[in-house]
Amino acid sequence: MNWPIFWESIPALLKGCALNIYIAFFAFLIGITLAVPLALMERSSNLSLKFTALTYNTIFRGTPMLIQIFFGYYGLPLLGLTLPPLFVVIVVIGLNSGAYCSQIILAGLSVIPKDQFFAAKALSMSSYQSYKHVILPQCFRKMIPAGANEMINLLKDSSLASIVGIHEIVKVGTLIRGRTYETFAIFLGTAIIYISLTSLLSFFTKKAEKWSEKPCSV
Amino acid sequence: MLSVNNLSSIIAGKKILSDISFVLDKGQIGILRAKSGTGKTVLLKLVAGLLPPSKGNIEIYGKPFSKNRLGGEVGYLFQDYQLFPHFDVLANVAKPLMISLKLSKEEAIKKSLFWLNKLEVSEQIYQCVSTLSGGQKQRVALARALAFNPKVLILDEPSAALDQENSEKLANILNKLAKEGILILLSSHDENFYTKLNGSILPVF
Numbered sequence: 001m002n003w004p005i006f007w008e009s010i011p012a013l014l015k016g017c018a019l020n021i022y023i024a025f026f027a028f029l030i031g032i033t034l035a036v037p038l039a040l041m042e043r044s045s046n047l048s049l050k051f052t053a054l055t056y057n058t059i060f061r062g063t064p065m066l067i068q069i070f071f072g073y074y075g076l077p078l079l080g081l082t083l084p085p086l087f088v089v090i091v092v093i094g095l096n097s098g099a100y101c102s103q104i105i106l107a108g109l110s111v112i113p114k115d116q117f118f119a120a121k122a123l124s125m126s127s128y129q130s131y132k133h134v135i136l137p138q139c140f141r142k143m144i145p146a147g148a149n150e151m152i153n154l155l156k157d158s159s160l161a162s163i164v165g166i167h168e169i170v171k172v173g174t175l176i177r178g179r180t181y182e183t184f185a186i187f188l189g190t191a192i193i194y195i196s197l198t199s200l201l202s203f204f205t206k207k208a209e210k211w212s213e214k215p216c217s218v
Numbered sequence: 219m220l221s222v223n224n225l226s227s228i229i230a231g232k233k234i235l236s237d238i239s240f241v242l243d244k245g246q247i248g249i250l251r252a253k254s255g256t257g258k259t260v261l262l263k264l265v266a267g268l269l270p271p272s273k274g275n276i277e278i279y280g281k282p283f284s285k286n287r288l289g290g291e292v293g294y295l296f297q298d299y300q301l302f303p304h305f306d307v308l309a310n311v312a313k314p315l316m317i318s319l320k321l322s323k324e325e326a327i328k329k330s331l332f333w334l335n336k337l338e339v340s341e342q343i344y345q346c347v348s349t350l351s352g353g354q355k356q357r358v359a360l361a362r363a364l365a366f367n368p369k370v371l372i373l374d375e376p377s378a379a380l381d382q383e384n385s386e387k388l389a390n391i392l393n394k395l396a397k398e399g400i401l402i403l404l405s406s407h408d409e410n411f412y413t414k415l416n417g418s419i420l421p422v423f
Contacts, residue, residue: 113300116300116302119296122293124314129317134302215304215305215346217306218308218316218327
């Protein structure tokens with residue numbers, strides 16, 4: 001093991017890692033924004049809404065993310081739409097995450113007793129008010145562990161950006177390896193950075209879970 | 219006055235209730251006494267407007283069935299209280315007033331504290347509802363419903379999870395509310411509880 005190369009590669013890998021965090025963060029924002037309407041559409045009694053959500057989920061959960069990135073990166077230019085690779089990667093990972101996050105929300109909603117809807121209704125709340133003030137806040141609290149898991153997955157999935165030439169951590173590692181012919185030290189550094197990041201996320205998840213146990217006051 | 223006329227309910231193709239009729243006056247307590255599975259909860263939810271009837275009609279002080287009367291004219295207490303676990307005790311009572319009646323925070327808190335005080339749960343206002351005893355949970359749920367000044371109060375098996383002391387306490391509260399003019403409709407098969415109420419058993423089941 002070549003320790004000097006290991007230490008020398010760390011700053012460059014960290015710089016690449018910042019891009020992974022950037023991709024994962026914005027993809028998660030897109031995912032969670034899409035997930036709420038997708039989950040509500042899947043629960044809807046309106047068949048066309050339900051069918052749209054199910055089709056979306058089948059496509060994004062039924063195909064590898066790698067293929068989806070290829071479609072976005074190589075497919076869209078065939079339709080005359082050429083987008084920056086970083087934008088394509090963030091949007092595709094976000095769309096993919098939307099499908100998975102919607103399932104997390106559905107699971108969260110399924111454990112909330114139906115009488116909570118009735119309780120809100122009995123207190124004169126409209127459907128919108130019931131979801132906004134009663135159902136979704138409880139659902140979000142219940143989905144913290146699964147949501148954090150999804151965030152960790154996104155962080156790892158963001159390394160797929162390397163295949164379209166984005167200089168994120170894996171791509172940076174590959175470039176250093178090409179220059180130095182040292183494989184183990186480089187990817188050990190990459191793995192350590194990933195583990196540190198995911199451990200940090202797990203730490204904040206535990207904090208968030210503790211916070212979520214406290215009831216809100218007026 | 220609450221008037222239920224030829225009320226029927228069919229849920230998922232199954233007939234739950236058939237031609238139920240009864241009338242209750244202001245300040246009366248009507249008791250539905252029947253075995254489990256006879257449709258008492260469905261009847262209560264129909265009267266509260268939480269479920270639509272398949273046939274028949276319900277009139278409350280001359281007004282026909284309407285979703286809008288909920289929270290204003292009818293208060294509903296669930297058998298398992300259905301307090302909101304993400305709110306503390308005060309927020310459970312005040313937030314619905316702020317959301318549904320658009321009361322200001324100060325007004326909602328004032329009204330909530332009045333009822334929580336009256337029902338002797340004012341010392342627990344910042345507590346998480348899951349830490350309350352069954353009797354306390356029920357009184358919070360009652361305060362939440364009463365804060366809307368309902369003309370009709372509906373309770374589903376209110377004594378089911380209470381010990382004798384809390385059960386007696388609840389019976390006294392309900393008798394007082396009836397004296398103040400609130401019409402009360404409840405289901406119960408707890409003889410020790412409903413015999414303490416100044417009410418009448420409705421011959422519907």
